[in-house]
Amino acid sequence: MWQDTPTRLLIGGDWIDTAEHLQVINPASLTPLATIGDASVTDGLQAVAAAHEAFPAWAATPTRQRAEILRRAFDIMTVEIEDCARIIVLENGKAWSDALGEATYAAEFFRWFAEEAVRVEGGFRPAPAGDKMIITTHQPMGVAYMITPWNFPAAMATRKLAPALAAGCTAVLKPAAETPLTALWVADVLQRAGLPDGVVNVVTTSASGPVSAAILADPRVATLSFTGSTYVGKILLEQTAKRILPSSMELGGNAPFLVLEGADVEQAVAGAMIAKMRNGGAACTAANRFYVHESLVASFTDSFTAALRGLKIGPGIDRGNHLGAMVSLAERDKIVALVDQATQEGAVVHEVSNAPDEGAFVAPHVVTDVRHGSVLTRNEVFGPVVPIVSVSSQAEAINMANDTEYGLISYVYAADKGAGISVARQLQSGMVAVNRGLASDPAAPFGGMKESGLGREGGFAGIHEFLQTQYLAVEL
Numbered sequence: 001m002w003q004d005t006p007t008r009l010l011i012g013g014d015w016i017d018t019a020e021h022l023q024v025i026n027p028a029s030l031t032p033l034a035t036i037g038d039a040s041v042t043d044g045l046q047a048v049a050a051a052h053e054a055f056p057a058w059a060a061t062p063t064r065q066r067a068e069i070l071r072r073a074f075d076i077m078t079v080e081i082e083d084c085a086r087i088i089v090l091e092n093g094k095a096w097s098d099a100l101g102e103a104t105y106a107a108e109f110f111r112w113f114a115e116e117a118v119r120v121e122g123g124f125r126p127a128p129a130g131d132k133m134i135i136t137t138h139q140p141m142g143v144a145y146m147i148t149p150w151n152f153p154a155a156m157a158t159r160k161l162a163p164a165l166a167a168g169c170t171a172v173l174k175p176a177a178e179t180p181l182t183a184l185w186v187a188d189v190l191q192r193a194g195l196p197d198g199v200v201n202v203v204t205t206s207a208s209g210p211v212s213a214a215i216l217a218d219p220r221v222a223t224l225s226f227t228g229s230t231y232v233g234k235i236l237l238e239q240t241a242k243r244i245l246p247s248s249m250e251l252g253g254n255a256p257f258l259v260l261e262g263a264d265v266e267q268a269v270a271g272a273m274i275a276k277m278r279n280g281g282a283a284c285t286a287a288n289r290f291y292v293h294e295s296l297v298a299s300f301t302d303s304f305t306a307a308l309r310g311l312k313i314g315p316g317i318d319r320g321n322h323l324g325a326m327v328s329l330a331e332r333d334k335i336v337a338l339v340d341q342a343t344q345e346g347a348v349v350h351e352v353s354n355a356p357d358e359g360a361f362v363a364p365h366v367v368t369d370v371r372h373g374s375v376l377t378r379n380e381v382f383g384p385v386v387p388i389v390s391v392s393s394q395a396e397a398i399n400m401a402n403d404t405e406y407g408l409i410s411y412v413y414a415a416d417k418g419a420g421i422s423v424a425r426q427l428q429s430g431m432v433a434v435n436r437g438l439a440s441d442p443a444a445p446f447g448g449m450k451e452s453g454l455g456r457e458g459g460f461a462g463i464h465e466f467l468q469t470q471y472l473a474v475e476l
Contacts, residue, residue, distance in 0.1 A: 005034075005087060005181050005184055005185045005188070006184045006185070006187070006188055007034055007035060007036045007037065007181070007184065008036070008037045009037045009039055009043055009047070009201075009202060009203050009204065010184070010187050010191075010200070010201055010202040011043070011046050011047045011050050011198075011201050011203075012046075012047075012050035012053075012054075012197055012198045012201065013050075013191070013196075013197025013198055014197075016037070016043070016046075017037060018037040018038055018039060018040070018043060019040070020038040020040070020206075021035050021036065021037060021038050022035070022036050022037070022038045022177060022180075022204065022205075022206055023035055023036075024036060024091050024178075024179075024180060024181060025091075025178075025328070026090050026091065026093075027091075027092070027093035027325040027326060027327050027328055027329075027359060027360040028093050028314075028315035028316065028317070028324060028325040028359045028360070028361075029315070029358070029359060030329070030358070030359055030360070033090055033091055033181070034091075034181060036180050036181070036184075036204050037204055038204065038205055038206050038207075039203040039204060039205040039207075039211060040205075040207070040211070041207070041210055041211055041214045043203055043205075043211075044172070044174075044203050044205070044211040044212075044214055044215050045214060045215065045218060047172045047201035047202075047203050047215075048143060048145075048172055048215055048218050048220050048221060049220070050197075050198040050201050051143040051170040051171060051172050051198060051199070051200075051201050051220075052142075052143050052170070052220040053198055054170045054196060054197065054198030054199050055140075055142055055143060055169070055170045057196065058165075058168060058169075058170055058196060058199050059139075059140045059168040059169075061168070061196075063117045063118045063120075063166075063168075064117075064118055066117050066165060066166055066168065067114040067115070067117040067118050067166065068114070069165070069190070069193050069194050069195055070110045070111075070113055070114035070117065070162060070165060070166060070193075071110070071111065071114040072193035072194060073110045073189050073190050073193040073195075074107050074108075074110035074111040074114065075193075076189050076192055076193055077103070077106070077107035077110065077186075077189055078107055080189075081100065081103050081104060081107065082100070082103075083185070084099075084103040084106070084107075084154055084182065084185060084186075085099040085100040085102070085103045086099075086317070087181050087182050087185055088102060088103065088153060088154060088179075088182055089315075089316040089317050089324065090181075090317065091153070091178070091179045091180075091181050091182065092150065092151070092153060092178075092179050092182075092316075092324075092327055093280075093316060093324045093325030093326060093327055093359075093360060094279055094280055094282070094316050094324045094325075095280070095316045095321055095322055095323055095324040096316050096317065096318070096319040096321070096324075097319075097322070098278060098279050098280070098316070098324070099316060101278075102152055102154055102155050102279075103154055105155050105440070105442070106152075106154035106155040106157070106158040106159075106186070107158070108442040109155070109158040109159050109161075109162040109163075109442050109458070110158055110162050111442075112162070112442040112443055112458070113162035113163050113165070113166040113462070113463060114162075114166070116163070116166055116460070116462070116463050117166035117167075117463070120138055120167075120463060120464075120467065122135065122136050122137040122138060123135065123136035124136075126476070127473075130476070131475075131476060132473045132474055132475055132476055133472075133473075133474040133476060134471065134472075134473065135471070135472040135473075135474055136469055136470070136471050136472075137469075137470050137472065138167075138464070138467040138468065138469055138470070139168075139467065139468055139470055140167045140168030140169045140466060140467060140468075141167070141169055141222040141223045141246065141466055141467065141468055142169060142170070142220075142221075142222030142223070143169070143170050143171070143172065143220055143221050143222050143223075144160075144164045144169045144170070144171045144172070144221075144222065144223045144224070144225060144466055145171075145172050145174070145212075145215050145216065145221050145223070145224050145225070146160045146161070146164070146171055146172065146173045146174065146224075146225045146226075147174050147208075147212065147224075147225070147226045147227070147228065147236075148160065148173065148174070148175050148176060148183065148227055149176050149227050149228050150176035150178040150179040150327050151279060151282045151283060151284075151327070151382075152279070152283070153175060153176065153179035153180075153181075153182035153183060154182045154183075154185075154186060156227050157173060157175065157182070157183045157186045158186060159442075159446070159457050159458060159462075160173070160225045160227075160457070161173065161186070161190070161200060163457070163462040163463040163465065163466055164225070164466045165190075165195070165199065165200070166463050166466075167463050167466035167467050168466075169222070169223070169466045170198065170199045170200070170201075171199070171200050171201065172201045172202075172203065172215060172221075173187070173200065173201065173202045173203070174202075174203050174204070174205065174208065174211065174212065174215075175202070175204060177204065177205065177206055177208070178327050178328060179327070180204040183202055183204075184202055184204070187200055187202045212236070212239075213239060216236070216239045216240055216243070216245065217239070217242070217243070219243070221245070222245075222246070223245065223246045223247065223248070223465070223466065224236065224240055224245055224246070224247040224248070225247075225248045225457075225465065225466075226247065226248070226249050226250070226251075227250040227251075227284075228250075228251065229251065229252050230251040230252040230405075230406070230451050230452070231252075233249045233251045233252075233453070236249075237249070246468075247454060247455075248453075248454060248455035248456075248457070248465045249453040249454040249455065250284070250446070250447060250448070250452075250453045250455075250457060251284075251406075251408075251448070251451060251452050251453040252284060252380050252406055252408070252451070252452060253284040253285060253286075253288065253380060253406050253408035253409060253448065253452055254288050254289065254377075254378075254379075254380050254404045254406040254408075255275070255285060255286060255287050255288045255289075255408060255409045255410060255411065255429075256287075256288070256289050256290075256291055256397075256400070256401035256404075256410050256411070256427075257272060257275060257276070257287035257288075257289070257290045257291070257410075257411040257413075258291050258397045258398075258401060258410070258411065258412045258413065258423065259290070259291070259292040259293060259296055259300055259413045260293055260394055260397065260412070260413065260414045260415070260419070260420075260423065261293040261295055261296070261394065261415075262414070262415030262419075263293075263296065263413040263414055263415055264413070264415075265296055265299045265300050265303060266303060267413065267435065268296075268300060268413040269300065269303040269304050269307055270307075270437070271411065271413060271433075271435070271436055271437030272287060272290070272304055272386075272411075272437060273304075273307050273308075273437065274437030274438050275287035275411050275433070275437040275438070276384070276386055277308075277311070277322075277323065277364070277384060278437075278438070280323055280324060280325075280326065280362075280383065280384055281381065281382060281383045281384045281385065282326065282327065282331070282382045282383060283382075284380070284408055284409075284452075285408065285409045285431075285439070285440060286381075286382070287411055287437075288376075288377075288380055288381055288387075289370075289372075289376065289377040289387055289389065290386060290387065290388045290389065291372075291389050291391045291396075291397040291400050291401060292388055292389070292390060292391065293390075293391055293392075293393075293394075293397070294390045294391065294392050297388065297390045300388070301366065301368060301388055304366065304386060304388075305350065305352055305366050308352040308353070308364040308366065308384075308386070309352050309353055310322075311323050311353065311364065313353065313354075313355050313356065313361060313363060314356060314361075315359070323361075323364070323384060324361075325359045325360040325361050326360040326361070326362055326383060327360065328360055329360050331360065331382065331383070332360040332361070332362050332383075334382075334383075335362050335381060335382065335383035335384075335385060336362065338375060338376060338379060338381055338385065339365055339367070339376075339385060341375040342367055342370070342374065342375055342376050342387070345371070345374050345375060346369065346371075347367050347368065347369050347370045347371075347374065347376070347387070348367065348368045348369045349365055349366075349367050350365065350366045350367070350368070351363055351364075351365055352364040352365065352366060362383050362384055363384070364384040364385075364386070365384065365385045365386065366386045366388065367385060367386060367387040367388065368388050370387040370388060370389050371389070372389050372400045372403070373403075374387075377389065377400075378404075380406075394423065397423075398423060398426050398427065401427055401429075402426075402427060402428045404450075405450055405451045406448070406450060406451055406452045407428045407429045407430060407448050407449030407450040407451075407452045408429065408430055408431065408447075408448035408449075408452035408453070409429055409430065409431040409432065409433065409439060409448070410424070410427045410429040410431070410432045410433070411432070411433045411437065412424050412427070412432060412433070412434050412435070413435055414434070414435065417434060417435060420434035420435050421434055428449055428450060429448070429449060430446075430447045430448035430449045430452065430453075430456075431444075431446065431447075431448070440458075441458070442458050442459075443458065443459055444458055444459045445457075445458055445459035445460070445461045445462070446458045446459070446462075
């Protein structure tokens with residue numbers, strides 16, 4: 001049962017109490033949900049020490065054994081999937097369907113990397129000069145420090161832990177203070193799957209800056225994997241640069257959603273409901289700005305508004321609700337402030353329905369008469385707000401889509417897949433969904449261009465973020 005979720009730090013296989021504590025708040029009711037450990041710098045460094053001590057034995061563990069532990073973790077998560085979803089709903093606020101979808105997606109990373117653990121390829125070939133053999137192999141990096149955000153507390157944890165463990169690395173995981181229970185639950189699943197003590201350690205803290213700075217300065221830490229804002233990512237990169245520390249960064253987005261001339265409007269609206277409203281819009285992959293051809297803008301706006309009006313808003317624990325709460329009042333207020341700024345710029349805001357008065361809820365908003373370059377097209381809204389920009393040509397849509405420092409994901413709806421792929425190849429984006437509203441898949445490389453990040457998670461590439469290549473020159 002979810003009530004049995006650990007609430008203390010996990011260090012060296014033991015659940016450790018702390019001198020200070022944090023409260024986890026249910027954002028739908030604004031009531032306390034749990035009290036958890038609040039790690040100090042000393043606690044963080046103890047977690048590093050535990051991971052460092054566990055690394056040699058784990059790195060030497062045959063890949064088949066590592067794979068079987070990950071597969072058992074997948075099996076446990078699958079059996080207990082509703083417990084995971086319930087924890088996500090209670091601490092994050094999202095709707096039940098979103099939470100269940102996230103939990104299922106999160107479990108798949110354990111299965112995918114259980115399979116990838118035994119398939120890391122090396123190389124063996126004669127040198128062109130004929131004097132030696134060139135052998136390439138891959139070694140686990142060592143202790144990986146992982147920082148995860150609040151919006152996908154299960155998926156972001158497993159998307160980092162699974163490839164690191166498959167590669168033979170050990171880990172110190174620091175989840176967001178808003179949603180720590182899910183990460184602690186995932187760690188408990190790994191323990192029950194047979195993971196040796198110290199291979200995964202979890203520190204929850206209100207002092208993210210000092211704790212992270214101390215951990216990243218520790219020479220026993222070999223790599224950083226971070227998911228969060230570009231602003232914080234840049235601060236972390238400055239810290240890692242001092243040690244030339246390899247870093248994987250999944251940062252902010254500003255995803256364009258293009259509806260081109262001749263596209264099927266109803267199909268585009270169906271995709272937009274997924275791309276925009278999954279997780280209540282609180283996703284780095286959420287469609288953030290809609291560029292719709294002028295011949296379709298009226299019908300697209302009307303159909304999208306009607307679809308949004310059919311959403312039921314309320315606590316995610318009620319499975320009949322389609323849109324839950326934002327993670328906190330602060331997040332709710334940030335969204336409202338952006339909508340207010342859009343009004344001041346002359347955009348027309350349509351509040352599609354009413355949100356509950358209690359809790360961190362935001363009703364969907366459709367915003368029309370939006371200018372490209374205005375506040376809603378420059379900022380990642382992270383909520384259920386739909387700014388629609390009318391465009392006169394395909395070229396204009398592409399130029400506007402690329403006019404941002406971000407490049408995580410884009411969406412294209414075109415008259416046919418061939419036309420959509422042609423446009424997709426012109427977009428400065430690490431991922432593009434063509435005539436569909438969802439791209440994420442554990443078997444695909446997830447990551448962005450420009451200021452949306454470094455490296456890739458998932459797919460064949462994901463495990464290589466935790467491996468370093470070694471070349472052996474062998475005399476013939």
